[in-house]
Amino acid sequence: MKRIDVYFLLLACILLVCGATLGIVMGAREDFQLVPVHAHLNLAGWASLALFGLTYRAYPEIGATSLARYHFIVSGVASVLLPIGIGLAVLRNSPALAIASSILWLLGVLMFLIQLVRLLRTRAA
Ligand code: HEM
Known part of the structure; x- marks a missing residue:
């Protein structure tokens, strides 16, 4: 997958914006229930x-494989769903999404x- 390094960094930065925003909101409200999220x-x-x-940026040869694309999809989807699942577990006592x-x-x-x-x-060969 071309530019897989940038896709990973882009999604990472979007989640950082969400995480930092939540941190500011928690601090402003003095409500730390969602610290795990x-x-x-x-x-x-x-x-x-x-x-x-x-x-992937340091080792572009592994970014060119089809496994890299599946890795991005699996890790990307999981990294979005995990905080949502933890939020549901904390707020609604419903841990199914967090577990999955x-x-x-x-x-x-x-x-x-x-x-x-x-x-x-590859490098040893
Ligand atoms: C705008 C940026 C950020 C703000 C406003 C913020 C705010 C907060 C607040 C208010 C807490 C709760 C503290 C408490 O329970 O007393 C917290 C906890 C935490 N933050 Fe952030 N944070 C920010 C960025 C980050 C980043 C970039 C990371 C990691 C890369 C991070 C990791 C954590 C962790 C692991 C905890 C839990 C600490 C614990 O339970 O002992 N935070 N943050």
Whole structure:
């Protein structure tokens, strides 16, 4: 997938805007009930997706694979759904989406692990 690094960074930055906005709102209202949503927007969203993007930038050969596209879809969808799921768990005591999206999120990490192993093999050959 072309420019997969930029797609990852773009989505990461969108989630950072959401996370930072939520942080400001929480601070202004002095209501910290949604701290876990804020933390996951910023860490599972911004920090992790940005690191994936920068890795694809550093090693463009793994960005050209079809696994890279599926990795972006899985990690991207999971990073959006996970904070929503955590919010539903906190506010409505309904954890189903948080559970499902956390498994999807882990699947994205496993795809990234496969990419890194592939990279090692390509570079060793
Ligand atoms: C405009 C930017 C930000 C604002 C206004 C903000 C605001 C806040 C607030 C009000 C809390 C709750 C503190 C408390 O419970 O006493 C918090 C917690 C937290 N924030 Fe942010 N934050 C911002 C950016 C970030 C970023 C960029 C990250 C990570 C990359 C981050 C990660 C966290 C984490 C992990 C917690 C939970 C800490 C804990 O429970 O001990 N925040 N933030």
